[in-house]
Amino acid sequence: MTDPKQKNPSPFLAAAFLMATSAIGPGFLTQTALFTNQLMASFGFVILISILLDIGAQVNVWRILAVCKKRAQDIANTVFPGAGYLLTAAIVLGGLAFNTGNLAGAGMGIQVLTGLETSTGAIISAVIVIIIFMSKNTLKWMDLFAKAMGVVIILLTLFVVIIAKPPFFEALIRTFDPVKTDMKAIVILVGGTVGGYISFAGGHRLVDSGAYGLENLKKVNRAAVSAILIASVMRVMLFLAALGVVSQGLHPDMTNPAASVFELAAGKTGYYIFGIVMWSAAITSVVGSAYTSISFLKTLHPVLPGLENKMVSGFVIVSLVIFLIIGQPVKILLAAGL
Numbered sequence: 001m002t003d004p005k006q007k008n009p010s011p012f013l014a015a016a017f018l019m020a021t022s023a024i025g026p027g028f029l030t031q032t033a034l035f036t037n038q039l040m041a042s043f044g045f046v047i048l049i050s051i052l053l054d055i056g057a058q059v060n061v062w063r064i065l066a067v068c069k070k071r072a073q074d075i076a077n078t079v080f081p082g083a084g085y086l087l088t089a090a091i092v093l094g095g096l097a098f099n100t101g102n103l104a105g106a107g108m109g110i111q112v113l114t115g116l117e118t119s120t121g122a123i124i125s126a127v128i129v130i131i132i133f134m135s136k137n138t139l140k141w142m143d144l145f146a147k148a149m150g151v152v153i154i155l156l157t158l159f160v161v162i163i164a165k166p167p168f169f170e171a172l173i174r175t176f177d178p179v180k181t182d183m184k185a186i187v188i189l190v191g192g193t194v195g196g197y198i199s200f201a202g203g204h205r206l207v208d209s210g211a212y213g214l215e216n217l218k219k220v221n222r223a224a225v226s227a228i229l230i231a232s233v234m235r236v237m238l239f240l241a242a243l244g245v246v247s248q249g250l251h252p253d254m255t256n257p258a259a260s261v262f263e264l265a266a267g268k269t270g271y272y273i274f275g276i277v278m279w280s281a282a283i284t285s286v287v288g289s290a291y292t293s294i295s296f297l298k299t300l301h302p303v304l305p306g307l308e309n310k311m312v313s314g315f316v317i318v319s320l321v322i323f324l325i326i327g328q329p330v331k332i333l334l335a336a337g338l
Contacts, residue, residue: 011209012223014143019058019202020230021146022288023193024153024281025098026105031192032235033257035185036242041167043243044175046182047235050189054228057194058202062224065203066212072200073296088296094196095293099319100326102285107323109279112259113272119324125283126320129290133312142287149280150230156273157237164244164265171243193231197292202227204295241265290315 036043061072068075073091077084103122110121132141206212206220242261245252252260262274294311298304304311 011206011211012219013226014146014209015202015205015211016223016227016230017143017146017150018205018288018291019198019227020234021150021153021281021284022198022201022292023231023285024150024234025102025285026108026278026282027101028192028231028235029238029258029278029281030256031188032238033242033252033261034254035182035189036239037246037252037254037257039178039180039182039185040246041170041174041243042178042180043185043239044171044236045178046185046189047232047239048175049186050193051228051232053186053190054193054232055225057190058199058228059221059224061194061199062203062206062220063217065200065207066217066220067214069207069212071204071207071295071299074299085300088300091197091200091296092293095289096315096319096322098196099286099289099293099316100322102282102289103316103319103323105282106279106286109275109277109282112275112278121279122320122323125279125286126316129283129286129316130313132287133290133309133316138309142291145287146284149284153277153280154234154237156277157234157241160241160262160265160270160273161237161244163270164241164261166240166244167247168240170247171240189235193228193235197289197296200295201288201292204292208295286316286319290319 035046039046064075065072070078073084073088075084076087103126104118106125107118107120107122110116110124111118114121116124132138132145135141202223206223212220238258238261242252242257245261245264250264252264254260258278259271259274262270262277264270266273290312294308294315297311298308
């Protein structure tokens with residue numbers, strides 16, 4: 001799976017989409033709808049500050065990986081022996097929690113679209129991810145899947161924004177002159193965009209493709225910034241859709257604020273659109289979480305790189321089993337975010 005000789009027309013664009021779609025998960029949708037309901041147009045300021053912080057963090061991480069030509073855990077072990085193992089443990093355990101929540105979100109998306117139980121939807125989604133990782137050209141199919149789902153998410157959300165008719169001018173003004181703000185919201189948004197495994201997803205993708213070194217540093221910088229901007233475009237559109245709803249005096253259901261925003265904006269059609277967006281966001285996050293978590297584990301022993309595809313599949317299966325045992329998808333999403 002990690003052969004740098006695999007043909008890819010743009011490993012930098014692929015890395016950007018992998019990172020962005022890893023960030024745009026079920027929690028991402030929920031947070032944006034929730035904070036828009038609380039802060040109204042002033043949430044634009046929170047998004048602006050978080051974007052600036054995200055870019056700084058992401059560019060820093062990707063530049064270090066590119067120049068060192070190593071994955072994060074190997075760099076950490078070089079700087080301080082043993083630190084890489086601690087980092088690996090943190091990323092893998094966090095990734096497992098996120099993946100359990102992401103599969104719950106994927107199951108919820110399929111439930112909206114088909115009426116199937118969330119557990120059945122989660123199983124279907126897990127099988128799709130495993131098929132992607134068990135193919136001969138895993139990186140190619142993973143990249144295509146991330147790009148396709150990213151485009152679907154953005155276009156469908158844009159449709160809802162147009163229908164919701166948000167107050168664009170007020171949103172623009174309050175982005176630079178907020179009536180109120182919330183530091184906790186800024187921290188949560190930054191953590192949800194470049195926290196945990198997410199900040200390493202695209203960087204490790206570049207290392208696996210051989211797209212690194214000083215000669216590629218400008219491209220790495222652009223890819224890192226592009227990744228944040230792709231995720232931020234989705235964040236802004238969700239914000240505008242939710243603002244369009246709440247500015248009309250409508251109140252989203254806080255038990256599932258993102259679904260409520262889509263339904264209030266576009267009726268039953270909006271609810272089905274939410275199902276597609278939720279599933280797309282969740283399953284791409286499953287892909288990103290599994291891929292990145294295993295990229296940390298595979299350097300622990302020389303034999304493990306040859307078992308990477310099987311390890312990723314096993315990681316997804318373990319996440320699925322945890323979800324099936326615990327159930328309660330909404331609570332899992334909240335726990336994973338915490």
